[in-house]
Structures are given as C-alpha cells and as structure tokens.
Amino acid sequence: xxxxxAMPRSRKKRGEGAARRGEILAAAKRLFxxxxxxxxxxxxxxxxxxxxxxxxxxYFPDKTAILDAICEAMFEAxxxxxxxxxxxxxxxxxxxxxxLLAYVDLALSRPDEYRLTFTAKSHNACKSxxxxxxxxxxLVRGAAELIEAGLFRPEEPLVVAEVLWACMHGAVMLLLNQxxxxxxxxxRLIDTVIDTAxxxxxxx
Numbered sequence: 001x002x003x004x005x006a007m008p009r010s011r012k013k014r015g016e017g018a019a020r021r022g023e024i025l026a027a028a029k030r031l032f033x034x035x036x037x038x039x040x041x042x043x044x045x046x047x048x049x050x051x052x053x054x055x056x057x058x059y060f061p062d063k064t065a066i067l068d069a070i071c072e073a074m075f076e077a078x079x080x081x082x083x084x085x086x087x088x089x090x091x092x093x094x095x096x097x098x099x100l101l102a103y104v105d106l107a108l109s110r111p112d113e114y115r116l117t118f119t120a121k122s123h124n125a126c127k128s129x130x131x132x133x134x135x136x137x138x139l140v141r142g143a144a145e146l147i148e149a150g151l152f153r154p155e156e157p158l159v160v161a162e163v164l165w166a167c168m169h170g171a172v173m174l175l176l177n178q179x180x181x182x183x184x185x186x187x188r189l190i191d192t193v194i195d196t197a198x199x200x201x202x203x204x
Contacts, residue, residue: 020051092146101194143164146201
C-alpha cells in the first residue's frame with residue numbers, strides 16, 4: 001500500500017472550513033461579475049481560490065449552489081437590516097419608511113452581492129431561498145398593516161409591495177450602474193423616491 005495514501009487525513013482546524021467557503025464565495029462573486037455567471041466555470045473558480053476542482057466540490061456541487069449561497073447571504077442581511085431599523089417608539093408610517101430605507105442602504109453598501117442577487121440569470125436560482133420569500137413577505141405584511149390601519153388607501157398589499165420595491169430597486173440600480181447620469185445627491189434622491197412612492201398610497 002502506498003505510504004502516503006495510507007496516512008490518515010487530518011481534520012481541518014475549527015473555522016478553516018468556513019474560511020475556505022468564504023474564499024470560494026468571494027472568488028465566485030468576482031468571476032460572476034467580471035465574466036458573467038454563464039461563462040464562469042467551477043474549474044476557473046477553483047483556480048482563483050487556489051484549490052483543486054475536487055476540493056471545490058466538497059463545498060459546492062455546482063455554480064447554482066454557489067449563487068444560492070450568495071443570494072441567501074444577501075437576503076439574510078436584508079432581514080437583519082430591516083429588524084435593526086424598527087424602533088417601537090416610532091409611528092407605523094415612520095417604521096415602514098425606515099424599513100424601506102434600510103433596504104436601500106444595505107443594497108448600496110453591498111453592490112456586488114446586490115447585483116448578483118437580482119440579475120436575470122440568478123432569478124430562478126433564488127426562488128427557492130427561504131430568506132428571499134421572508135424578505136418580500138415582510139414588505140407585503142407591512143403594507144397590509146398600514147392599509148388595515150387606514151394609513152394607506154384600500155389596495156391589494158401585493159400591489160403596494162411590488163410598486164414600492166420597483167421604486168427602490170430602480171433607484172438602487174441607477175446609483176450602482178449609472179451614477180454619472182444622476183446629478184441629484186444620492187441621499188436626497190433616495191429620500192424623495194421613498195417619500196413620493198409612499199405618498200401615492202396614503203389614505204385621503
């Protein structure tokens with residue numbers, strides 16, 4: 001028997017597996033953005049990390065799994081950001097607005113993850129992520145609560161949520177991808193977009 005192959009493999013030290021997983025995700029993000037998701041290969045990702053393709057498959061079975069992990073991390077961060085923005089001492093409309101603003105601020109602070117999470121190619125990959133459903137359901141529930149409280153005019157909560165998300169997403173993508181075409185100061189732009197969108201649904 002080959003002496004080397006007969007030697008027992010040592011286990012990774014605590015935390016090394018998580019660190020390697022993070023390296024893989026970081027490399028994949030760079031390649032997905034630079035070359036496109038469809039052109040980045042598992043072999044190329046492995047080479048960028050400095051591991052064999054076999055070692056890469058220990059962590060992720062394919063590119064979809066890597067993209068899922070990137071999307072999941074983004075949506076979980078969105079949930080945490082929203083939770084941190086909610087002050088029980090504020091009126092409902094202010095809390096709702098703070099939640100929308102938290103979404104935008106996080107998106108602008110993590111542009112690579114946001115772009116990958118909401119590209120057309122990644123849409124199907126993210127449909128099965130629980131935190132993605134929770135993020136949007138949270139927006140729908142928030143709209144429903146304001147409608148029930150008489151603060152928003154009667155409307156389908158889903159419509160309100162999709163309109164507000166469309167406004168926020170559009171503003172975020174403009175600031176990320178075409179900032180040279182926006183002369184308005186970013187914070188003022190975001191505040192005005194959110195306030196205008198919410199005002200369109202206000203009761204009375």
